[in-house]
Amino acid sequence: MPNMQQNKTQISVQEPNVRNKNFDEVCLGYTLDEAINEAQRCLNCKNKPCSSACPVSIDIPAFIEKLANSDIEGAYEIIAKSSSLPAVCGRVCPQENQCEGKCVRGIKGEPVAIGRLERFVADYHRKNLTLKPEMPKLNGHKVAIIGSGPSGLACSGDLVKKGYDVTIFEALHVAGGVLSYGIPEFRLPKNIVQSEIYHLKELGVKIVTNAVIGKSITIDELFTEGFEAVFIGSGAGLPRFMNIKGEALNGVYSANEFLTRVNLMKAYKEDSKTPIKCGKIVAVVGGGNVAMDAARSALRLGADQVYIVYRRGEAELPARKEEIEHAKEEGIIFKTLTNPTEILGDDKGNVCGIKCIEMGLGEPDSSGRRRPVVKENSEFTIDVDTVIMAIGTSPNPLILKTTNGLSANDHGCIVADEVGKTTKEGVYAGGDTVTGAATVILAMGAGKKAADAIDKFLSK
Numbered sequence: 001m002p003n004m005q006q007n008k009t010q011i012s013v014q015e016p017n018v019r020n021k022n023f024d025e026v027c028l029g030y031t032l033d034e035a036i037n038e039a040q041r042c043l044n045c046k047n048k049p050c051s052s053a054c055p056v057s058i059d060i061p062a063f064i065e066k067l068a069n070s071d072i073e074g075a076y077e078i079i080a081k082s083s084s085l086p087a088v089c090g091r092v093c094p095q096e097n098q099c100e101g102k103c104v105r106g107i108k109g110e111p112v113a114i115g116r117l118e119r120f121v122a123d124y125h126r127k128n129l130t131l132k133p134e135m136p137k138l139n140g141h142k143v144a145i146i147g148s149g150p151s152g153l154a155c156s157g158d159l160v161k162k163g164y165d166v167t168i169f170e171a172l173h174v175a176g177g178v179l180s181y182g183i184p185e186f187r188l189p190k191n192i193v194q195s196e197i198y199h200l201k202e203l204g205v206k207i208v209t210n211a212v213i214g215k216s217i218t219i220d221e222l223f224t225e226g227f228e229a230v231f232i233g234s235g236a237g238l239p240r241f242m243n244i245k246g247e248a249l250n251g252v253y254s255a256n257e258f259l260t261r262v263n264l265m266k267a268y269k270e271d272s273k274t275p276i277k278c279g280k281i282v283a284v285v286g287g288g289n290v291a292m293d294a295a296r297s298a299l300r301l302g303a304d305q306v307y308i309v310y311r312r313g314e315a316e317l318p319a320r321k322e323e324i325e326h327a328k329e330e331g332i333i334f335k336t337l338t339n340p341t342e343i344l345g346d347d348k349g350n351v352c353g354i355k356c357i358e359m360g361l362g363e364p365d366s367s368g369r370r371r372p373v374v375k376e377n378s379e380f381t382i383d384v385d386t387v388i389m390a391i392g393t394s395p396n397p398l399i400l401k402t403t404n405g406l407s408a409n410d411h412g413c414i415v416a417d418e419v420g421k422t423t424k425e426g427v428y429a430g431g432d433t434v435t436g437a438a439t440v441i442l443a444m445g446a447g448k449k450a451a452d453a454i455d456k457f458l459s460k
Contacts, residue, residue, distance in 0.1 A: 003040035006109030010034075011116055020299050020330040023185040023268050027091070035120040039068035041105060042112050049102040050114060055445030056089075056154070058082040060099055060114055067117060076125040079118060084157030085150065085196045085444065087126060088179060090119025091188050093441045094320050126195055135204050139163035141458045144227040146213045146399070149177020150440045151431030152233035153200060154447030155454075160203045162455055167227075169211040174264060177235055178432075179440070181264040182256075184293050186300070187323075190263070214402035219427065229426045229454045232414060233447060236393040236432035242285070246343025247389070251279060251351035255286070255294045255390035262297050279385030280304045283354050285340055286390030287312065290437075292323040294388045295332050306332050307382060311339040311359050311372045337361070339372065341379070343387055353381050395433045403427075411436055420450030428454055 012028040013019070019026050030038065042064040050060040059078055066075035079086045095101075095115040103111030141164050145152045148170040156166045174180050179193045201207065213219065219230055239254030241247050258276065261267045267276040278301040284294045287310035295306045308327070310317060314336050317324055328334070337359045344353035358378035361370035394412050405424035407415040413434055420428040430446030432438055 002043055003037060005041060008110045008113040008116075009038035009041075011113070016326075016329040016331070019186065020296070023300055025189050026186050026326060029123060030116055030120045032124075035117060036068060036070060038113050039064045039117055042068065043104055045104055049104065050099040050112075053098045053102040054082075055098065055441045056082045056448055058099075058118075063121065064112065064114070064117060067121060072121055072124050075121045079121060082448075083444070084154050084200060085179075085440075086118050087122035087192045087196055088150075088188065089441055089444070090115050090117075090122055091192070092183060094439055096321060098441065126192075133199070133202055135202075136161055136163045138165055138204075141165065141229075142167070142227045143454060143458075144169060144222045144230045146219075146230065146232045147171075147177055147234040147431075147433075148175040148197070148207060149179065149233055149235045149431065149443065151235075151433075151443040151447035151450075152177065152231065153197065154444035155231045155233060155430070155451045156205045156447075157200050157203070158448055158451035159454065160200065160205050162451075164455075164458075166204070167206045167208060169213055169217070169222075170207060170209045171212045171234075172264070173209050175207050175209060177233075178237075181260040182290070182293070184259065184263055184297050186296070187293065212398070214398040219399070219403045219424075223426065228458055229428065231420070231447070231450050231454065232399060232422075232427065232429035232433055233431045233443070234396065234399060234433050235443075236395045236413075236437045238394045238396050238412075239389065240392045240394060241389055242340065242391060244340060244342055246345055246351070249343055249345040249351050250349050251277070251385055252343060252387045253389070255284070255290045255388055256393065258294055258388050259290070259297065262301070268297075268301055276301070277386075278303055279351070281306075281384045282386040282388065283307045283309050283340075283382060283384045284388045284390055285309045286392075287317040287319060287336075288390065288392075289319045289323055291388075291390035292319045292327050292332075294390050296327055296330060298386070298388065299330060299332065303386070307384070308332055308334045308336075309338050309340060309354070309356065309382075310334070310336050312369060313337055313361055316361075316369045335382070337372070339374070340387075344381070351385050351387055353383050354387055355379060355381050393432070393437045395436075399433075418449070419453035420446060421453060426457070 063075040063078040100111040145168040176193045239256040261276045265274040282298040282303045342355040346352045358375040359372040362373040365371040407423040414429045416429045420430040428450040431443030
């Protein structure tokens with residue numbers, strides 16, 4: 001009989017007033033007994049609505065059933081058939097909008113905590129693994145992957161298991177893409193990311209860092225060096241700004257720069273060689289997960305007060321519900337229905353305030369969210385000394401500029417079909433470089449689809 005408790009098994013987290021002063025992981029994870037108890041809440045539905053909502057198609061009821069019966073390695077084997085990054089996905093996937101959103105248990109209570117269980121299984125496997133994975137037999141074909149973020153790692157993982165000789169080219173000095181430079185340590189510890197990448201290396205994936213495609217080597221040159229197909233998973237790392245007065249002042253950051261210096265360059269450490277100046281009163285403009293990450297990081301860097309400034313209402317915040325709740329618990333102040341109109345500076349060129357206007361909500365726009373509308377004569381000013389812009393990103397145009405035959409849309413995203421095939425023969429693309437900024441799991445799903453398409457292309 002399933003465990004019919006209506007609510008999820010509680011999970012341990014750091015206390016808010018403790019965690020907002022350190023970069024240690026907030027969520028402490030399930031114990032074995034807690035994980036098994038939660039797994040036993042699964043009804044093992046035959047039509048598997050949770051699996052159909054998973055972008056990488058994990059057989060969720062099957063892995064949970066293994067876990068419920070204490071077969072943790074069996075559970076891991078099922079997950080690993082579909083996902084190359086289970087410890088990452090268990091932590092950062094928006095399960096509430098995907099697998100857990102379709103869970104039958106959610107009709108009359110809370111859904112099964114699928115993400116927490118995936119995390120537990122992956123962590124248990126990592127801590128207890130003793131045998132190295134068997135390297136697949138090579139099939140004689142070479143594939144190049146541009147970018148070591150979620151889509152590139154997922155694509156490389158699926159291809160190497162099929163026997164392809166796979167090389168990832170990464171522009172930065174550390175592999176992982178947004179997993180390494182974008183998501184803070186307190187949400188996704190970097191040793192977890194590197195452990196997942198190490199597993200792919202053990203399977204045979206090669207990674208070349210400090211390789212900027214379009215500068216170090218071009219896509220056309222990759223083909224001349226023996227690669228028969230190329231997957232572009234270079235993400236969307238070009239920050240956007242509002243183009244309002246004052247964005248060039250000292251103390252204005254893009255969230256990309258701010259989080260990269262914190263996460264990749266460890267600016268939060270006392271002995272950091274590249275510290276970042278974070279003021280005492282910080283405004284983060286935006287309402288997505290990146291905005292939450294930047295705001296919570298600023299608090300941990302010593303800010304006394306941090307604002308989230310968002311032009312729509314709280315109900316329209318695109319960030320995960322869990323991240324919003326954690327931010328509030330930690331003391332972040334939400335200024336919703338507020339839109340910046342100017343960043344104010346002092347006579348030394350430093351930020352000293354942000355001028356805003358109140359907003360109302362009109363009819364829904366193309367995204368389905370109610371359109372923000374300006375309230376007349378509602379201007380006001382917030383005193384701040386740091387502003388972080390977290391209003392979205394675009395793909396870097398370098399690859400498009402240096403590659404003949406690739407097409408882009410009006411937003412600078414590479415044009416590709418549903419399986420990642422681009423307008424250039426043998427070149428596939430997926431993730432944020434095609435869709436614009438999205439989620440880790442959607443990028444992974446795109447990488448998996450492209451891996452299947454590349455396999456069919458090279459198996460002709």
